[in-house]
Amino acid sequence: MLAKGGWRLLQDKESIWRQILLSKYGGQRADLDVLRKVQGSSFTWSSFSKAADLLKQGCAWNIRNGRRTKFWSDPWVLQVPLKDLVTGDMPEDADEAMVANFVRADGSWRIELLSGRLPPDIISKITSTAVDTISQEEDSLFWAPAADGRFSTKSAYALLTKQDQQGTDGVWKEIWRLPVPERVRCFMWLAFQGKLATNVLHFQRRVAESPCCQRCTEQPETVLHILRDCAPAAYFWCRHVPKQKQHEFFSDSHEVWFHKNITSKEISTGIDWPGFFSMASWLLWKNSTTASFKGLSAALSASSLTQSIVTKTKLWDDSWHAPELFLNHKRKPVERVAAEIGWTPPLEGWVMLNTDGASNGNPGPAGAGGLVRDSTGRWLGGVVANLGYATAVLAELWAICYGLDLVWNLGFRVVKIATDSKLALQLIQERHDHIHPHATLLSLIRRKIGQDWLVSLSLTYREGNRAADWLSKHSLVYPYGKYELADPPTGMIHLLQDDVRGITFERQIVANSPSLT
Template sequence: MVNDLIDEHDLDFVAIMETRRGGDKACDVMKKIKLKGQYKVDTVGYRGGIWLFWRDDRFTVDVLLADLQFIHAKVKTVGGSVSFFTAVYCSPDLVLREEALGKLVDIGKEVNGPWIVGGDFNAYVFCDEKVGGAGWNRRSMESFAGCINECGWIDLGFNGSKFTWERQGLKERIDRCFSNSDWRMGNSEASVFHLFSRKSDHRPIVLRSGTSRKVDRKKRPFRFLASWLLDDRFKDFIKESWQSGEGWNFAAKSFTDEVIKWNKEVFGNIFKEKQRLRGRIEGIEKALAQHDRDHLRKLQGRLWKERGLRIRPLRKMNSAMLMKLGWRLIDDKDSLWARVIRAKYHCGNDLIPIVKNKMDGSCVWKSICGVWNEMEQGLRWNIGDGSKVNFWRDRWIPNCPPLMDLECSNPEQRNFEDLVTSFARDGQWDMIKLRCWFSEEVVRKIAAVPAPRSDLGADKVVWGLNPNGKFSVSSAFRMEANQDSGGEPTFWKKVWKWPGPQKFKSFLWLLSKERIFTNLRRFERRMTDDLLCPLCRAHSESALHAVRDCVEVKSVWMMIVKPSCWADFFNCNMKEWISMNLSKNLGKSEYGDWKLTFVVCAWRLWWRRNKFIFQNQREDKGHVFWEVLFRSREISEIWCKTSDEKMKKGLSKAEIRVGWEPPDMDWVKLNVDRAVEKEGKNAACGGLLRDSSGTWLKGFTFNIGECGVLEAELWGLLKGLEMAWDYGCKKVHIEMDSVMALNVASGTCSSPSLMASFADRIREFLKLEWEVRFTHAFREGNKAADLLAKEGLSRSLGACVLALPPRFLSTALLDD
């Protein structure tokens, strides 16, 4: 939204008030703003915050004084002229506001030159600048007017709606721009515009000095819009409009003219559509300023939704389409187009081209350069012989950035030209060498990737966001959308998939958004002067304090949370806290399903707080504790019963005999399985060989490291084949309970794929001089392999070959 304002109005300076974000979160948001000159004043809790942006190629800004309520700076243009600018956000609290106004008066006495002051003063000067609510605040009006007179400010007026702030029928003009006489005399044509509000109670205000740098859009070069390709009518249009019988220049010129006309008349000009929607919204804003009508409010909301759905995703879609062109430089590098581009821009002969922006580059090349960093995040190497994969710079570990971005021992000794083959020996990773460089967590991720082998094929580049390893626009679009949302879609899925009644889900959603009506939220809405928690009267009552940190509720949590988890439980922000409790089991085992107990407890503690406020009853903590346990078990029983009934209604079942079947005479049977702990932090596999009489021949367990379910299944199959060959088997019947792994092994899955490294190694074994056949087994008939895989989770990294059956397996072997 801020970037849209910068583009629409060609802004040199932007000041954002009441940001309510500080620290690293503020820095992450500020990086997305186009203006690279930046300065910020952090928030105090959720209050205040000022961000200042400017064009660093046109201005030099020296911040002279930064206060919680204003930033005062000296501005020097490229031409050498000097002026002063003060961005103001005055506190809603009258005492603090008067303190800030007094400081501004002191600054005014020292300013010698042109001076602009603007921002949110949280005060009005005249009675007609407020409509609705209680009466006028005379003291506030007098102190503000006194500051204006002492500083010698001139109100620069406004164009547009009179009121700059509005909430629930209350309207005020509290945002404005002033200047001193020196600045006004040099900028007599300057004017202030009140724009329509965007996602805020405040209207943005724009100060124009009288000169503007308008771009003549008619002189812009023709640009092919990637969004045209999404329209089914575009292919037919190309066939009809392209004059293949004429020369290239004539055909291209005539097509350009026709497609511009088609864009306006058929497809629709997105820029004009954006202007049309903005014009309608501004018209509604003006009408609402005169007469508040419900139907206008509904129309305003509908237009904002339409504007967001029809315009904003097009940027992400355009980036995804440009990534498709970038992918062609890799996947289709021998085509004429790719060879021309690679030669023209000196991209090199490597599989992944060198992409650098150039001043004289074409629009297409500059666009590809603009999305290449995002493009690289989706690329991944499948290791074959390891001759092309750089150990430090390339992405070859699933769900992991390049190793050069991770912490390691002796970073100054890294050789960034090392290939992955430098860290492997005889087809195995050199674990001693890896542990000298990295922590055990990183080593486990590396160990889960098959090591390079010289007898395998060349390394391959795949698209890591698609299971089949091939690029798709939809996966690139999802990547762009997830980057903007910071991974939030996954979090909200956890919230709405919580297994319980709707009222608890709704409460969980409100809690995640921190929208429960605590005293802090009521204070921010100017509904109360009391910030303190009603139970402890020691701290301001935020949402997190109300349901977790207050001493009156903390003791309840300590009754049901494992003592070993207290440090993590009580030391994170709201979303991290909820996400952690919906993903991990932090509760004591005797208290049932933790996801259910956690949400019920949070809801019950909030209900207890409200009961104290509205009925003046302080419930005993022990009573709350037992009611939480009782209610969560009751919900669990009812919910499970309901789910079982739905399953019985929706499915017709037939009983079949499931068990381990011995192989044919002269054959041996290999059963393999995997075990993966939550989130793939620890994975293992196991397997065993038995003859036609069911006699144990050999077995293994293998702690893989950190990987997904399918990778663990394929590791089990690979290790099982290796064990069977080493044992001297010539006829092997393999059983496993993963259909997907069987498809990869048999070549049903298309290649290249994310599993190509495993598939190549498995097929190498299948080419040997022996007979191998595969069948799918139900999990109930694969118990012995399952137990061996689970045993591997508790072992150290690496494989363990078992010549004799372990004791824990005796019951499963007898059952078979």
């Protein structure tokens, strides 16, 4: 939470409170170094400075014109400075060298200055970064752990604790998909985290005299004890868990026990085990709380509790599967129909630019490709680019960017662009602020689209974009850089001929969906 305040201090440039704090403690600087400890500073400033290390771990520089970010000592292509990865000799002016010093006027990278000083994989990541050599916009900080570059306490907490959530991600998803009432899902979510109000928890908070179970008197009352090991729970489970599995069932640790039962594919009394297990656990808990608040005599006996759990669980399961009672809890199946998909030529007087990006690993070695054709399918020009190391969406955006340059240079002013990347299209059409990780490249694309010409963006299926797909993969055989093609490569001529002949491929599409090219 302190880091969130520090993030606002770095970003909210118009805020009066920020201006006051910076004028008193930080001067006019607005980078990470401003959050330093100052002798005799206020409680607010001291609090922000405590979060400085966390912000430094998660923040990175978003390159715009490259004149503000130090190439070697600021985190920008990675979350560590490049000087920590140097394999050769550092240049003499390394401390003062800016990112802009390594970029040519056309935005391409001067990799001859990097070869021998950085590992090839790091150079590949650098070359896929866009730099706006025309813009006067300064570089800005963004929050690297978030996809949109915005700070969130959730991502900051994950970064701070460095927790590996991969093992439990499946459990959370299964909990929220359980075929049980919402209150039972919430209960299971708390139970899995060990956050139920047991005597152990009460004792830790000094609201109970003993951490022990009231029924057992000697065993600590943990979540696992109430739901599995206490006498009523053990009696119930012994009658529903097969004997050959009981030893494992009663010996598993807390997390393993929940994980196995929530993700199980077994069936008990005609009900899927995860739902049966969750309802039974909730009812066991309710019976335990009854004993705590009203006395042991008010709670059901082990045999009565077992019968009650089975009856209520079956009743709920029958209701859950009754469509006339619960129509909204299930997703309606998506209706799909068969359609013939192929390349669609542009209208007469227009040209069609098909683009595609490819990433072998996402992220991994990446390339971009695009081609321009007229209404008859005639090849007018093409472009390929070896991007280095990038994600698939970044490759798609570069393909559109280079494709726009190609069409403009060829002299066409009425163009339709077709891409099979829905995400790339959304990023271009939606407005994103300067902290988005792809803000520079998106800005370049929008500027090119805004030139004095008519440009139409559209989404196509892969079956209608085969030629561009071939070029994007073919681009990886070239050295790093962009290459315009006057003639089509021999290996793709058959694809161009198929498109001219109107060859189509069957595809299952969503019924009543907007038609794509």
